[in-house]
Amino acid sequence: SGIKKAIVHLYNSTCPMHRDWDMNKSKKEKKEMAVHGAEKFQKDGEKHGIEKFRFQYSPETFNATEIDFSLEICNAVIDIWKPTPERKHIINLPETVQYTTPNVYADQIEYMCNNLHDRENIIVSLHTHNDRGTGIAASELAIMAGADRVEGTLFGNGERTGNADLMVLAMNFYMQGMDPGLDFSN
Numbered sequence: 472s473g474i475k476k477a478i479v480h481l482y483n484s485t486c487p488m489h490r491d492w493d494m495n496k497s498k499k500e501k502k503e504m505a506v507h508g509a510e511k512f513q514k515d516g517e518k519h520g521i522e523k524f525r526f527q528y529s530p531e532t533f534n535a536t537e538i539d540f541s542l543e544i545c546n547a548v549i550d551i552w553k554p555t556p557e558r559k560h561i562i563n564l565p566e567t568v569q570y571t572t573p574n575v576y577a578d579q580i581e582y583m584c585n586n587l588h589d590r591e592n593i594i595v596s597l598h599t600h601n602d603r604g605t606g607i608a609a610s611e612l613a614i615m616a617g618a619d620r621v622e623g624t625l626f627g628n629g630e631r632t633g634n635a636d637l638m639v640l641a642m643n644f645y646m647q648g649m650d651p652g653l654d655f656s657n
Contacts, residue, residue, distance in 0.1 A: 478561070479516075481508045482529035485536040485544060502544050505530075509551040526552050527561035527596070534566045534576055538583075546588045554592035562587060563622065565598035566609055569632075573605050577612035584617030598622040599635045606635040611643060 483504050490496050496504070509528065516524045528548045530541050545562050554560040564583060566576050580595065587593055595618045599606040610621045623629075627636035641651040 476523055476525075478525045478527055479512055480527045480529065480563075481505070481512060481548070482531045482563075483508070484532050485530040485540065486532035487537070488535065489532060498540055502547055505544050506547050506551065509548040513551055522558065525558065525560060527563055528552075529563040529565055529598070531565060532567040533564045534579060535568065535570055538579055541579075542583060542586050545583070549588045549593065554589050556592055559592050559594050561594045561596050561620075563596040563598055564613075564618070566600055566606075567598075569600055569602035569605060569609065572603075573609035573612045576609045577616040580613040580618050581616035594619045596620045596622055597635075600629075600631065601627060601633040601635070602631075606633065607640050607643065610635040610640055614644075 483501060484494065485501055490498065490501055505528065512526055516526070528545065530536055530544055533541055549560065549562070552560050562583070564580060576599070580597070584590065584595055587595070597610055597613050597618050597620070599609045599613075599621070606623070606627070610623065614621065621635055621637070621640060623635035623637040623640060624633065625636070626638055627633040637653070641653045641655070644651040
C-alpha cells in the first residue's frame, strides 16, 4: 500500500537449451509461465493502483530463442497488460550470451520491433552482454534497428563478461549526432 512508483520485472528463460535441459519445459509450458506471471502482475497492479506500475517482460536468452516463439510469448504478455500511451510497458530483449555477431542481434530486434503488438505503447529495451567483446556494437546496431533504450553498466563492468559500456555507447551516439540523454557535465 505504500508503493509510490515501481517497475516490476517478469522474466523466464525461453531458449531451447534452458527449456529442454535446465527446466525440462515445453514451449507451451514456458508460455503458460509467462502468461500466469503477467496475469498475476496485472491483478496485483489493479489491486494496488495500476498507474503506480510499469511492467517489464524479458524472454531471457532472447537471442538464442526461436524468433517466432519470442514474438509469440512477448505478444501474449502484451495482450494481458494492455499498454497505453500513458502507461507504456517494457519488453526487454536480452542478448544474455553473445552467440552471434551484432548484425544478427540487430536483425532479431528489428523483426520484434516490426511485429510486437501495440508497438507504439511498448519500450523495446536491450540488455547486451560482452562475451564476444561486441556489446557496444550490438547495442548500437539494435538501436538503429528500432530499439528504444539500452540497459548497460558504467565502464562495462557487470555480470559474467560485462555489459554494454554506457559511457562509450553514449559518446558513440554523440559522435553520430544523437543525444543519448546522459549528462556528462559533472
